[in-house]
Amino acid sequence: MLATTVPDPALPPGWAGELKWDGFRALVSVDAGRVVLRSRRGTEMAPAFPEVVAGAAQLPDATALDGELVVWEEGRLAFERLQNRLQRRGAGAARAAAEWPVHFVAFDLLRLSGTDTRTWPYRRRRAALKSVFTARRLSAPWALCPSTTDSDMVREWLT
Template sequence: MAGMRLPVMPPLSPMLSKSVQQIPDGASYEPKWDGFRSIVFRDGDEIEFGSRNERPMTRYFPELVAAARSELPPRCVVDGEIVIATAGRLDFEALQLRLHPAASRVTMLAEKTPASFIAFDLLALGDTDLTGRPFTERRAALVDALADAGPTFHVTPATRDIALATRWFDEFEGAGLDGVIAKPVDGVYLPDKRTMFKIKHRRTADCVVAGYRLHKSGDDAVGSLLLGLYDSDGALASVGVIGAFPMARRRALLAELQPLVTTFDEHPWNWAAHADPDVVRRHGGGSRWNAGKDLSFVPLRPERVVEVRYDHMEGRRFRHMAQFNRWRPDRTPRSCTFDQLEQPVSFSLDDIGPGLTPRAGRPYRS
């Protein structure tokens, strides 16, 4: 932005984290928010929201731009997460809907499902670059700088107590959070470096393989396998995909699956029979983000069972791409139901911090 003059300037890649199995000792711990990672830059009325890929997200969140002008210090750079909360829990699907090319729809959704910003690091304040300071100093400066913020900008909870962090890990999932972040207390801010640690939930589920998509490299390999679970009504629901296979295994899978190939007329996911395109997209038959993307698949008779690893669910689907664990020839497809999934403890965002569930329709000025 031409008029912006800050000690830390966009574009800037955020500092990242690497996965570990256990919560490490001697760190500063925070809930792991499940939203869009973003660094917000404010220089007076000049506001920009960056992203993981360094592309600005400013146009998609006009309500955050307005709130930044009223809630943030006049000149600052803040690292955090853009989230949307509904009914006391994070709503990632509503957040994804905000990345829409039409300005009119962005405006409508900003009123209907307003976003919040969870701040967890302060990179600059006034003319001072804080990235070389230890995290404990940056955290104290963040708490002080945003002491009067709200109702849109919030400072994430943090603790040095590993017992409390462990409780957060167990309880906060019920509000849509997906783990805990551990930060070295003396660490400086290193953009695009994995110097923090993330501890996420790891679970397994037995799923039915109901179809496959071809690999983008050609027609002789599987790109991904479509997964299903049976609901209480006996219908097979689409829950996600797995796709991380070596190329040799992708080619072998294509040959192995050919005896199961069937027609859509005999398949539970005969999307062409549905007149409502939203029903089709919600169950894996299209893309709400890219109407031109080919998401067609080869239907398979639902006879093969695979055990997958996943972190948590977003509604009735895996929040992130599941990972292959092993084949389960000992399991019958009809035994692969939603009942096997672990249910997180019920928890509300308002139990984490007051005001984290925003009011729909809150006015803003663009």
Template sequence: MSHETRRSLEKGGYRAQLAAYADRRVLLRSRQGTDMTASFPEIRAAALAQLPADTGLDGELVVWEQDHLAFERLQQRLARRGAGAAQAARQWPAHYVVFDLVHAGADVTGWPYKRRRAALEALFADHGLQAPLTLCPSTTDPAVARGWLEWTTAGVEGPCFKQLDEPYRPVRSWRKYKVRATTEAVIGAVTGSLATPWAVLLGRYDTAGRLQYVGRSTTLSQTTGRALADLLTPSTGTHPWEGWTFSAGWGTQRTLEVHLVQPEVVMEVAVDVARDSSGRWRHPARPHRVRTDVDVAQVPLFGEDAATS
């Protein structure tokens, strides 16, 4: 088997399949099979106007806002239908970034990726496909792929890698390279218990001196958990997060059970580029170490990106 790979960009959006049928039906569905067509009328209209019948695409829905990918706008748009969806399309227009071809008059999932990619590029060229349908950049040149890393400042998570001879698989089989950076944040709460913390909730102070929630960590190692247990102090008096609730993560309504602590311990973490509109980290941060040598006042302010790679 050949191990030559092609790199393509990983966007900060929703994975989705787009199908245009011979009877002029259009279906936009999530990886889990949820029908999202009514929420994105501009994508449906573009598919009707531009795609040949009996075409199936795999790609990602993205929304740009202020030159940055806005994942939370996609979430807001999913709840809109009818007139609400049309208004949202004007306010937060989406693009469908296409990175694979699965149907072209017949099932092409058995073709090697190199052949599917060539057919996908021909589809865009021959039919003049244009925004909001967008062809995802792709290359076999490592130097070009390295240049794409600069795009992470706009919220692009990094390149993905596919073998040129592999068939299409519905479950993602390619490797992803996520750009991560190290930075510091203040521990404001923990899950688990103070004696055995499982994860930490992290904050940063804003310019008004208020501790804002910026994100949570992945599960702590036993070593890190034990080290933290000796440093954390239960909250006394009024905590800046008193009465707040924290979600277990994107796409779930489950609320975390947390224990507030005095915001006086700094942790160094690794984070990727995914942010919401307020600057919070969309994915859990990876704990590196407790920074007893760093004062809370030295932690970057909320909204600042002072991380270094």
């Protein structure tokens, strides 16, 4: 699912709107303590973002999330800081994580405790994703992407 420009932000019945983030699209999965963090194109990104790998201990085992990696600077998204992080490894990645920490903004739940959720209706997946955040009390680097079915709210986001 990629962001799509539309001429009118009105949401058709059954649809939801989410914010567009200025970051890297990523998938994270946790299986028996092994964390995989990949770009939309399949590039392994875990070595560059050790804070996400460490934070995966907060997630249920056998779980996968779809989302966006972002860096905040002075209340704004800082894509250039994120770009600077991608090539760092080891001690360099750890220093960069301390200076410019990444957040994983989750917008979809692909697998939950071994159950493939991709065929579930959006509302069910969204409820399960919110439940994971609440039940596990997820904190940084995790952030839940705002979502709405209210066209007026989408218009407000665009202003």
